[in-house]
Each structure stands twice: as structure tokens, then as C-alpha cells.
Amino acid sequence: MREQFAAIGRVRWQLFVNSLRTVRGRLELVARIFMFLGFGMLGLGGSVGLGLASWYFASHGQPEFLALLFWLIFLFWQFFPVLASAFSENIDSSNLLRFPLTFRSYFLVRLAFGSLEPATAIGILWSLGIVLGITVAAPSLFFVAALSLLAFAILNILLGRMVYVWVERWLAQRRTRELLGVIFFLFIISFQLINPLILHFGKRAGPAMSHFSAQALPLQRFLPPGLAADSIASALHGDFLRSLGAVLLQCFYSAIILGLLKIRLRAQYQGENLSEAVARTAKPAARGAAPTVGWNIPGVPGPISAVVEKEFHYLSRSGPMLFTFIMPVVVLVIFRFGSARTGDPGGILARAADLAFPVGAAYTLLMLTNLVYNTFGGDGVGVQFFFLAPLRFREIVLGKNLAHAIIIAIEILLVWLGTCFLYRPPSAEIVAATLTGVTFGLLVNLAAGNLLSLYTPKKIDYGTFGRQRASGTTAIASLAIQAVAIGLCALALIAARASGRIWVATLLFLFLIVLAAVGYILVLNQVDSIALKRREALITELSRA
Amino acid sequence: MSAISIPVAAAPAIATEHLTRRFGDLTAVQDVNLRVAPGQFFGFLGPNGAGKSTTIKMLTGLLAPSSGRMQILGSDFTENPVEVKRQIGVVPEGMALFGRLTGSEYLNFVGRMYGLDRDTAAKRSAELLEFMQLTDQPKSLVTDYSHGMQKKLALAAAVIHGPKVLFLDEPFEGVDAVASNTLKAMLQSMIARGATIFLTSHVLEIVERLCSHVAIIHRGQLVAQGSLEELRAGVAAQSATALLASGAAPGDQPASGEKLTLEQIFLRIVGGTRRPDQELSWLG
Numbered sequence: 001m002r003e004q005f006a007a008i009g010r011v012r013w014q015l016f017v018n019s020l021r022t023v024r025g026r027l028e029l030v031a032r033i034f035m036f037l038g039f040g041m042l043g044l045g046g047s048v049g050l051g052l053a054s055w056y057f058a059s060h061g062q063p064e065f066l067a068l069l070f071w072l073i074f075l076f077w078q079f080f081p082v083l084a085s086a087f088s089e090n091i092d093s094s095n096l097l098r099f100p101l102t103f104r105s106y107f108l109v110r111l112a113f114g115s116l117e118p119a120t121a122i123g124i125l126w127s128l129g130i131v132l133g134i135t136v137a138a139p140s141l142f143f144v145a146a147l148s149l150l151a152f153a154i155l156n157i158l159l160g161r162m163v164y165v166w167v168e169r170w171l172a173q174r175r176t177r178e179l180l181g182v183i184f185f186l187f188i189i190s191f192q193l194i195n196p197l198i199l200h201f202g203k204r205a206g207p208a209m210s211h212f213s214a215q216a217l218p219l220q221r222f223l224p225p226g227l228a229a230d231s232i233a234s235a236l237h238g239d240f241l242r243s244l245g246a247v248l249l250q251c252f253y254s255a256i257i258l259g260l261l262k263i264r265l266r267a268q269y270q271g272e273n274l275s276e277a278v279a280r281t282a283k284p285a286a287r288g289a290a291p292t293v294g295w296n297i298p299g300v301p302g303p304i305s306a307v308v309e310k311e312f313h314y315l316s317r318s319g320p321m322l323f324t325f326i327m328p329v330v331v332l333v334i335f336r337f338g339s340a341r342t343g344d345p346g347g348i349l350a351r352a353a354d355l356a357f358p359v360g361a362a363y364t365l366l367m368l369t370n371l372v373y374n375t376f377g378g379d380g381v382g383v384q385f386f387f388l389a390p391l392r393f394r395e396i397v398l399g400k401n402l403a404h405a406i407i408i409a410i411e412i413l414l415v416w417l418g419t420c421f422l423y424r425p426p427s428a429e430i431v432a433a434t435l436t437g438v439t440f441g442l443l444v445n446l447a448a449g450n451l452l453s454l455y456t457p458k459k460i461d462y463g464t465f466g467r468q469r470a471s472g473t474t475a476i477a478s479l480a481i482q483a484v485a486i487g488l489c490a491l492a493l494i495a496a497r498a499s500g501r502i503w504v505a506t507l508l509f510l511f512l513i514v515l516a517a518v519g520y521i522l523v524l525n526q527v528d529s530i531a532l533k534r535r536e537a538l539i540t541e542l543s544r545a
Numbered sequence: 546m547s548a549i550s551i552p553v554a555a556a557p558a559i560a561t562e563h564l565t566r567r568f569g570d571l572t573a574v575q576d577v578n579l580r581v582a583p584g585q586f587f588g589f590l591g592p593n594g595a596g597k598s599t600t601i602k603m604l605t606g607l608l609a610p611s612s613g614r615m616q617i618l619g620s621d622f623t624e625n626p627v628e629v630k631r632q633i634g635v636v637p638e639g640m641a642l643f644g645r646l647t648g649s650e651y652l653n654f655v656g657r658m659y660g661l662d663r664d665t666a667a668k669r670s671a672e673l674l675e676f677m678q679l680t681d682q683p684k685s686l687v688t689d690y691s692h693g694m695q696k697k698l699a700l701a702a703a704v705i706h707g708p709k710v711l712f713l714d715e716p717f718e719g720v721d722a723v724a725s726n727t728l729k730a731m732l733q734s735m736i737a738r739g740a741t742i743f744l745t746s747h748v749l750e751i752v753e754r755l756c757s758h759v760a761i762i763h764r765g766q767l768v769a770q771g772s773l774e775e776l777r778a779g780v781a782a783q784s785a786t787a788l789l790a791s792g793a794a795p796g797d798q799p800a801s802g803e804k805l806t807l808e809q810i811f812l813r814i815v816g817g818t819r820r821p822d823q824e825l826s827w828l829g
Contacts, residue, residue, distance in 0.1 A: 291667035294653045306657035314645050317686070384641035387607050389658040390630035462645060536608060543639050 001105045008096075008109060024456060024473070024537070031472025035118075043122040047129030054133030058141075063233035069130060070152065070225035077123040077156045078163065103269050110265055114164065115157050127153050134232060144235040144243055151250040152228040158254055159224075162261040169264060182323070224250055300402070303391050307399025308406070314378055315371075315407070318462035324370055328363045328411055329418045332356060336422045357426040358434045358493055360415035362486050364408060365441045371407070372449030373478040374471070375400050377460040381543045393531035394524050401446050408442055429502040436509035437489040443516035444485045447523040452477055454530050459542045488512075556619065558583040558710050558741035559604065564613035566599050573599045575765045576613070581743060581758070583618075583709075586736050588756035589745045592815055596765040597745045598638055601714050604743070605635045617710055631660065634708030636716050640699040644688030648679050648698050651687055652705055659706035666705070673701040677727070692719040700728060704735070711735065713744045717751055729755060753807035763815045777805050780813050 019025035050069050057065045096106060127149040134145040170176040220226040231246035295309040296302075315321045335356065375397070376383050386396050412435070419426055426434070456471040489509065496505035531538070559581035566574040574596040581587045591597045602608035604615060606626055615622040617629045635641075643651055649670050656666030674680050677697040682689075687698060696719060703711060711732075717725050732742055732755065746752050752759065753773065760770040769776055805813075 291671035292649055292653065293667040294657055294663045296663060302662065303658045303660065306654050310643065310646065310650075310654050313650055314643075317645050378645070380644060381639040382641055382643035384607060384637050384639055385643070385655070385658075388605060388630060388635050388637065388641060389655075390627045390660065391658060392627065532609065539607065539639075 001102070001108075004099070004101060004105055005109065005112075008113065012113070022537075024471075024541075027456070027473045028471065031476055034476065035472065039118045039122060043125035046122065047125045049129070050126050051129035051133035051136075054130040055137045056133075058134045058137035058232070058236060063229070063236045066130075066232055067220065067226050067229035070228045071220075073123055073126050073130075073152075074156065074225040076126075077119050078160060080119040080122075081117055081160060081164070097269065097271065103266065106269050107262065107265050110165070111157075111161055111261075114161050119160065120157060123156055124153055138236060141232065141235050144240075145232055148228050148231040148243075148247055148250075151247050151254070152224060155224050155250055155254045155257065158257045158261060162257045162264070165261060165264040165268075169267075222249070224253060227253075297402075301395075303389070304395055304399040304402065307396055308403040311400055311403035314462055315403075318378075321370070321462060324367055325407070325411060327367060328360050328415050331363045332360050332415065332418045332422055335359065353423040354426060354430050355493075355497075356423040357416060357419040357430055358437065358490075360419060361412055361434045361438050362441075362490065364411045364415060365438060365445065365486060366482060367411070368404065368408065368442070368445050368449075369478050369482060371404050372401075372445050373452050373474050374456075374458055374460065375404075375449060375453040376538065376542060377453075377458050378462045379542060380459050380461075383457075383542045384539055387531075387535050387539070392528050394527040397450055397524065397527050401450070404446070405442060408438070412438060427502075429506070433493055433496070433502050433506045433509065436506050436513060437493065440509050440512040440516050441485045441489060443513065443520045444481065447516065447520040448478070448481045450523050450527060451530070454527070454534050454538065457538055457541050459544055556583070557581055557616070558585070558618055559587075559743060560616045561604070562614045564600070564603060564615060565611050566596075566603060566608065567611045572765055574603070574610075574762075577762065577765075577767045579760060579767065579770070581741060583741050584736065584739050585758050586732070586742045586756045587744065588752035588759040589743060589762065590749070590752060590759060590811060591745075591762035595762045595815075597762060598714060600762065601712055601743070601745060602637070605633065605637065605712050606630060607637060631706075632708060633710045633712060634703035634706065635712045636696075636699045636703045636714060637712075638714045640695055642687050642695055642699060642702075645686055647684060647686060648674055648690070649683060651698065652702055655702040656705045661706060669705050673705060676731070677701050678724075693721055693724055696720050697724055697728070700731075704731075708740065710741045710743065713742065715746055716744065717746060717748060725751075749806075749808045749811060759807070761811060761814050769810075769814050773807065773810075776810050776814075780805060780810050783813075 020029060050073070053069055054066060057063055057069075096109060101109070131142070131145045131149050135142040167180065170180045221230050227246045227250050231243040231250075234240070234242040234246065295305050297305045297308060300308070376386075379386075386393065389396075416426070416431070452474050456473045456477075458471040458474065492505045492508050493502070496502045496508075557580045559579060561577055561579040564574060564577040564579070565572065577596075577600060579600075589597055589600065599608060603610045604617070604622075606622065606629075618632055620629050620632075622629050643654070646654065652670035652673055653666050656669055657663065661669065677700070679690075679694060679697060679701070687695065690698065696716065700713070700716060703713070713732075716728065720728065729751075736742060744752070744756065756773070758770075758772050759776060761768050769779065771779070
């Protein structure tokens with residue numbers, strides 16, 4: 001078994017070394033170094049902060065507040081891998097199952113290599129910070145704190161893997177995958193709405209909320225973070241039996257999680273078949289059905305219309321994308337009800353309701369990042385067709401850009417309607433400034449996106465949420481471009497608004513549109529030659545299994 | 546080994562001159578001079594890694610040649626790529642399908658990308674889906690199709706615009722016998738109507754049954770080209786010369802009057818014999 005572990009470790013190392021042969025691989029390494037530094041700072045900084053907080057709570061007779069720290073670690077440990085799947089590596093079990101591994105080896109390999117992710121490292125660092133903080137406050141509690149946090153860490157690692165393998169199973173089939181995506185996005189949206197709704201309805205629901213809190217607080221003590229805190233707090237009060245009991249209950253939870261993990265991995269080990277291939281039906285083929293005619297966009301050549309239609313079919317079948325599209329309106333709702341002081345009619349934008357439309361529009365532009373910076377990512381192996389088709393590549397890019405521009409236009413219309421409904425209709429000046437600002441931002445994004453899509457493509461599945469590893473180079477570059485474009489527009493609009501001359505911002509944006517349009521056309525003129533030079537890399541990257 | 550080459554009299558549908566492709570230090574395809582006459586069903590064979598897929602990728606515009614020229618129906622590919630692509634149909638190695646479209650949407654899309662008007666694209670899509678027996682699940686996405694269904698769809702997409710030259714990279718791989726029969730019938734009817742088909746396959750029996758002409762590539766170089774009869778004659782002549790020179794007994798020769806199969810020709814040309822010391826004695 002040791003040899004098998006070593007072989008897997010070696011092959012992962014070789015894969016990493018081989019990835020450095022290409023410029024793209026080296027750029028990815030640079031991006032990962034930056035991410036590593038970021039995670040390192042988060043881990044160490046959090047560790048110091050949590051250490052200080054735990055020292056304070058333990059030394060000032062407030063051990064019950066330790067639960068807050070454990071809940072923070074727990075939520076981060078479990079949710080960060082889902083939100084930042086781009087930074088996690090996972091091995092494909094089907095590759096391992098070809099080899100004569102015992103179930104025990106398979107189980108340990110999946111557990112060990114699957115746990116090598118930033119959340120585990122950061123979670124462990126933070127836990128160590130708490131152990132140190134408590135040990136400094138009460139040196140005699142070192143053993144209890146270490147034991148409790150060890151149990152807590154093991155539980156988190158097992159829970160993370162258990163959730164991952166079950167989610168992996170649901171993601172393996174398109175229908176369950178899309179259903180899971182919908183549930184996840186509903187969860188994210190409802191999570192965002194909790195605070196605004198509490199703030200908005202808090203006063204009216206005061207007694208009910210207090211009742212709920214009174215019921216929920218004792219319950220949390222029986223959940224893993226509460227148990228970890230309780231074991232330390234009990235030891236501080238000299239109740240070592242209760243402390244041990246809390247640790248044992250954590251171990252009991254871990255055993256249950258281990259059992260669930262084992263059920264899933266056993267099914268994988270036994271070669272479950274999750275094939276989605278369409279079975280032939282006994283019913284005869286439908287004859288004489290009227291053929292479906294493609295779209296006709298007035299003034300747009302047939303092939304470009306076909307590309308637009310294809311993009312819309314793709315996006316309309318993508319749960320994650322559809323939910324991304326409604327987010328700008330959701331953001332307006334959050335701002336509307338998310339006032340710091342209840343009773344403000346305009347919510348967070350109470351004193352600047354006229355900015356609701358530009359804020360929503362800016363969020364819409366941010367949403368573009370998912371679409372334009374990896375425009376061929378969703379096409380996968382289909383990208384070959386674009387090189388086989390009797391078209392210039394710029395026509396295909398133009399079709400995709402047109403589809404994305406139409407989506408943005410629809411989004412802006414929705415945001416405008418949302419603003420009128422939730423706030424008040426924006427003034428003509430604000431509308432003009434916003435529309436020109438968005439046009440500038442759109443052109444910048446499309447120009448940069450076209451280049452990055454050709455230079456750093458990454459295959460993605462529009463039907464899957466999570467497990468999508470965006471190119472690190474694209475992620476960093478698109479973030480910088482968005483920050484500059486939206487930041488520039490925001491500064492100009494705020495300055496113009498402060499001076500009472502919003503039309504100045506509109507004029508500036510018109511000037512910027514001209515510059516951006518020139519840049520966009522220059523890029524578009526280069527697309528054919530870049531695509532021809534990059535075609536092998538593009539096809540290879542997007543045709544990966 | 547000297548190449549067996551037989552000149553083709555007619556103006557070629559596909560012609561290459563010194564076609565070469567290098568990947569760093571590796572020369573995958575070297576100085577390939579192909580001639581495929583219009584109306585030929587042409588089989589392009591070679592062992593694994595010989596350069597078949599690289600050649601077909603260059604001929605269809607998926608890969609740039611390092612040097613050399615390619616002409617399809619008299620047009621230079623590098624100079625008129627769009628015009629050439631309009632006249633060819635391709636089933637590439639990865640099939641180039643868009644997984645999140647339905648079969649009908651995909652064919653419609655491909656048809657329009659090849660310049661068909663909306664109504665024609667829709668009509669042909671429906672006909673092709675029915676011909677390929679892909680109408681059972683009209684709402685299913687291509688990604689949910691079986692491998693064989695995807696192959697049939699890829700072939701339907703390759704012919705929707707009525708190409709004059711068809712490039713097929715392993716079209717029968719993973720296709721069941723019933724579907725394979727349908728595809729063969731369709732391809733033969735295309736040949737009967739004057740189209741040219743350029744096909745690669747590892748299944749030599751299929752190539753022997755379908756193709757009138759064959760070329761064999763080995764280690765990046767074209768080592769044989771011509772009709773099956775011409776190749777048989779060439780191999781027989783070479784063998785006779787070799788036998789005369791060595792004075793050895795004719796071990797693997799077919800009996801007198803018996804025709805060499807394509808597999809025998811192929812093995813003779815690419816040197817598919819094994820030395821006894823290559824036996825893996827440790828294998829159970």
C-alpha cells in the first residue's frame with residue numbers, strides 16, 4: 001500500500017512538473033503562488049486573531065464565547081471548498097479503480113489526497129491558534145484543548161470529504177447536477193437575504209426571534225463547534241467528565257460521518273454505473289414532425305445568428321448561469337431592505353436612491369466576467385467545429401459578443417424595471433450616464449475577454465456548479481480589468497454627481513466609448529491570426545476529458 | 546523501404562506536396578505527397594502514431610503544416626481556407642459536437658454555419674435525423690447520447706451541406722453493426738454521386754470493402770499509395786525480388802492464385818513481423 005501511495009504522490013508531482021513545460025502552465029504557477037501567499041496570510045493572520053480571542057475569552061472568564069470561534073472555523077472549513085473550488089485539486093476515482101487497490105487503500109487515498117486543500121490547511125492553522133491561545137491563558141488545559149481540537153479537526157476533515165463525495169455523486173448526472181445547482185443558488189440567495197429581512201422585519205418579529213434564539217442556542221451546544229467549545233469551557237470550570245463527554249460525542253459524530261463516507265466510497269469502489277447515455281426506446285421515431293427552423297436576427301448574417309442562437313440555447317440550459325442573471329435584481333432587493341436603520345425607505349441607498357440604477361448596472365457588468373473571459377470554455381470539444389466551419393474566426397467571436405451584449409441589454413432593462421419598482425424611476429441624466437458607462441465597460445470587457453478566451457481557455461461545464469477550475473491567469477486579469485473599468489466609471493459618476501453635473505460623466509463615458517471601440521475593433525481584427533496561431537492549444541485545452 | 550507509388554491520372558480532389566509537420570524535434574509527418582482523384586473512396590492507413598490524424602487535421606484546417614502545400618479541389622488551403630472549408634465535410638477525431646444542444650439544434654446550427662438558409666437547414670436536419678435513426682429522443686442533449694449515436698450525429702453534421710469531399714477520422718469506431726451498415730450505405734451512395742471520401746480506420750476489413758484506393762503512412766512518411774490491385778502487385782513484386790535475392794523459402798506467401806488481403810499488404814509494408822526474442826515470457 002505504501003508503494004501505491006508513493007506512486008500516486010509521484011504521478012501528481014510529475015503532472016505538476018509537466019504542466020510547467022508550457023507558458024500557460026508557468027503563468028498558472030505564478031497565479032498559484034499569489035493564491036498561496038493569500039491563503040498563507042489568511043491562515044496565519046486568522047490563527048493569531050483566533051489565538052488572541054480564545055486567550056481573551058479563556059482568561060477573562062467568558063469561555064462560552066469560544067463557541068463563536070469554533071463556529072467560524074467550522075463554517076469556513078465546510079463552505080470555503082464549495083465557494084473556492086478553483087483552488088482545490090481532486091482525483092478522479094475512475095482512474096484509481098483500474099488498479100488493484102484494496103478498499104482500505106482506496107479509502108485512504110481518497111481521504112488523504114482529497115484533504116490536501118487550502119481549507120484544511122487554514123482550518124488546522126486556525127485550530128492551532130486556538131490551542132495556543134487557551135494554553136497561554138490556562139497552561140493546564142493544553143491537553144484538553146489539544147484533544148478537543150484534534151477531534152474537531154478530524155470531524156471537519158471527514159465531514160468535508162463526506163459532503164464532497166456525496167455532492168460528487170449528485171453532480172455525476174446532469175439532472176441531479178442541475179437540481180443541486182438550483183438548490184445551491186437558492187441557498188446562496190436566501191443567505192444574502194437573511195440580514196436585510198431581519199433588519200427590515202426585525203422589530204415586528206422581535207418576540208418570535210427571541211424565542212427562536214432561546215431555542216436554538218442550547219441546540220448548538222450539541223453540534224460539533226458547540227461541543228468543541230463546551231469541552232474546553234467545562235474543563236475551565238473543572239468539570240472534566242463533561243469535557244470528556246463532549247469530546248466523545250464529537251468522536252461519535254465522526255464515526256457516523258465515516259460510515260456515510262464509507263457507503264459512498266464503497267459504491268464507487270464496486271464500480272457503480274452513473275452513465276447517462278440515452279437508452280433506445282421501443283416507440284417508433286416520430287415521423288412528419290415539422291422541422292425546427294433556426295433564429296433569424298434582422299440585419300445579422302445567418303452564421304452569426306446561428307452562433308447567437310447556440311449561445312442562448314447553452315445559457316438557457318445552464319442553471320448556474322440563469323441564477324447569475326437574476327443576481328443584479330437580487331442585489332437591488334438586498335440594498336432596498338438592507339438598511340442599517342430600519343424605517344429608511346430607500347434601504348442602504350436611502351440617501352442616494354438615484355444611484356440604484358448605476359449600482360445594479362455595475363453589478364451586471366461584473367456578472368459578465370463569467371461569460372466573456374472564457375467564451376469558448378463551455379464549448380468544449382465543439383471548438384474544433386469553429387475551425388472546420390467556412391467562416392473567419394472573428395465572425396464566430398462577433399456572434400458570441402453579440403449574444404453577450406444582448407444578454408447585458410436585457411439585464412440592464414431588468415435592473416431599470418427593478419429600480420423603478422423598488423426605488424423610483426432614475427432620472428434621464430442618470431440613465432444616460434449609466435448606459436454610456438455600461439457601454440464603455442462592455443466594450444472593454446469584450447475586447448479583453450476575447451484575448452483572454454484565446455490565450456488562457458479553460459474547459460467548463462455550464463451545467464455544473466462548483467468543481468469548475470477557472471484559469472488562474474484569467475481570474476486575476478479579469479478581476480484587475482473589472483476593477484479598473486468599473487472603478488473608473490464609479491469615480492467619474494460620483495464626482496459628476498457631487499458637482500451636480502452628471503452630464504459631464506456622460507460626456508467622459510462617450511469619449512471612453514470611442515477609445516474602447518477602437519480597442520475592440522483592433523482586437524477583433526487580430527482575432528483571426530491569434531486564433532490560427534493558438535488553434536492547437538485551444539483545441540487541446542478544451543478537448544480534455 | 547522504398548515507397549510504392551502509382552501516379553493518378555485525373556485532376557486530384559486532394560493533393561499535397563511535401564506536406565510536413567513538426568512538433569519540436571519530432572517530425573510527425575514528413576514530405577507527404579498525396580493524390581486522391583475525384584470520386585475515390587480513399588483509405589488512409591497506418592500504425593498507431595504513424596501520422597494519420599496529424600495529416601487529416603492538416604487537410605481539414607485543424608492543424609497548421611510546418612511546410613508543404615495542400616490543395617482541395619484545386620484550391621490552395623492556405624490561400625482560400627474559407628472557400629475550401631465550404632466544400633468539405635469532416636468527422637474529426639473528437640467529433641466536434643456541442644454537448645448542450647439537442648441533435649436537431651446541432652444540425653441546424655451546423656447547416657447555417659455552412660451557409661444554408663434557415664428552411665433548408667431545418668429540412669435537412671430533420672431528414673438526416675430520421676435517416677440516422679436519431680429521432681427517438683428529440684429533447685435529449687447530445688451530451689446524453691451514447692457514443693454510437695454521437696458518431697452518427699457527427700457524420701450527419703459532416704454531410705448536411707452536401708460536401709464534395711468528406712474527411713472521416715475513424716468513423717466506425719464504437720458504432721454498432723446496424724448503424725455501421727447504414728453509414729456504409731450512405732457513404733457508398735455519396736461516392737456514386739461523385740463525392741470523394743478520405744477515410745482513416747484501423748479496421749482493415751472495412752477499408753478493404755469500401756475503399757478503391759489506399760495510402761499507407763508509416764513513421765510520418767508515405768510508404769504506399771494506389772489502388773488495392775496496384776498495391777497487391779507492388780507488394781508481390783517487392784516480395785519476389787526479395788525472395789530471389791535471399792533465396793529463402795516463401796513462408797507467409799498466399800497460395801498460388803490467392804489474393805493478398807489488405808491486412809497482409811499492410812503488414813508487409815509497415816514491417817509488422819515480430820522477433821521471437823520479443824516474446825514476453827513472464828506473461829501467464
